[in-house]
Amino acid sequence: MIDLTVIATADHQVRCAEAVASGVRALGGKVAIQRGDACGTEHVCTWGWRTGQRLRAAGHEVLVMERGYLGDRFQWYSLAWNGLNGRAAFPEVPADRGARFSEHFGELLKPWKQGGDYVLLIGQVPGDAALQGRDLSPWYSEVALKAQNAYEAPVRFRPHPQALKRGVVHRPQMTEPSQGDLAEALSAALVCITFNSNTGVEAALAGVPTVAVDQGSMAWDVAAHWVGQLARPSREAWAHRLAHRQWRLEEIARGDPFRHMKEFQC
Numbered sequence: 001m002i003d004l005t006v007i008a009t010a011d012h013q014v015r016c017a018e019a020v021a022s023g024v025r026a027l028g029g030k031v032a033i034q035r036g037d038a039c040g041t042e043h044v045c046t047w048g049w050r051t052g053q054r055l056r057a058a059g060h061e062v063l064v065m066e067r068g069y070l071g072d073r074f075q076w077y078s079l080a081w082n083g084l085n086g087r088a089a090f091p092e093v094p095a096d097r098g099a100r101f102s103e104h105f106g107e108l109l110k111p112w113k114q115g116g117d118y119v120l121l122i123g124q125v126p127g128d129a130a131l132q133g134r135d136l137s138p139w140y141s142e143v144a145l146k147a148q149n150a151y152e153a154p155v156r157f158r159p160h161p162q163a164l165k166r167g168v169v170h171r172p173q174m175t176e177p178s179q180g181d182l183a184e185a186l187s188a189a190l191v192c193i194t195f196n197s198n199t200g201v202e203a204a205l206a207g208v209p210t211v212a213v214d215q216g217s218m219a220w221d222v223a224a225h226w227v228g229q230l231a232r233p234s235r236e237a238w239a240h241r242l243a244h245r246q247w248r249l250e251e252i253a254r255g256d257p258f259r260h261m262k263e264f265q266c
Contacts, residue, residue, distance in 0.1 A: 003029070004032075004041060005034060005043070006020050006046070008035065013065065019077075019252035022255075023258050048064065049064060049084035052064045064079070064080055064083070066084065069245065076247065079257050081261075085130060085216045085217070086196070091257065091262075101243035104243060112209070113206075116188055117188045117189075118154045119191050120155075120203075120208070121193050122160075123170055125168075130216055132216075136195055141175075146228070153190050156177065157170065182202065194217065195214050201218050201219045204238075213227075
């Protein structure tokens with residue numbers, strides 16, 4: 001059983017850190033919670049990949065706490081090793097024939113749609129760790145032009161709400177603004193294009209063919225990867241896996257996710 005240092009600062013990080021500590025202790029592990037990111041243990045747990053990347057570069061095995069991917073993302077937390085989202089190593093949970101997904105998220109999975117009125121292009125928050133330093137500003141306009149020609153449909157751009165709150169406004173060429181909430185925007189979309197936004201997960205669940213161009217996307221397994229494609233693969237196995245890649249705080253505090261991680265096996 002490993003010794004684990006858990007790093008947390010903001011309130012939501014502390015709540016998750018305390019649950020992680022309880023869960024690891026429930027399995028017989030030793031845990032210390034601290035605010036600074038200097039630690040003497042090989043294994044460390046931290047919120048997000050900014051600190052995690054520094055710790056990984058320093059030689060640590062890093063368990064990354066983050067928001068979940070399905071449902072209310074403020075009530076579900078993901079835990080994975082040495083990366084963010086699709087670049088992280090998640091524990092393999094025994095197949096349950098979709099029982100967990102059906103219990104908590106079954107209503108989210110809709111049949112694949114056919115047709116639509118426009119291409120929905122999704123904006124992301126500049127500087128987000130998932131972008132790995134990439135500026136998407138030129139990419140939006142490049143993709144909008146390709147999409148308009150490839151799908152023979154107008155392109156609507158949906159900015160990330162957090163980008164707007166920060167005063168960051170993108171007006172990609174060849175696009176018109178998307179109005180209303182995300183569900184409304186997806187309802188008439190022919191295809192949804194993302195770099196690696198979690199909106200790709202929501203779109204694929206809603207039955208909108210999705211393009212995700214970066215492997216960090218959690219929708220990668222059920223998305224097309226080039227503008228011009230329309231992919232409608234089977235999604236059940238993917239959805240069932242996602243349901244086992246996020247946990248409620250009470251489940252974490254019981255140690256449920258750690259029972260499937262080899263690092264916590266006695």
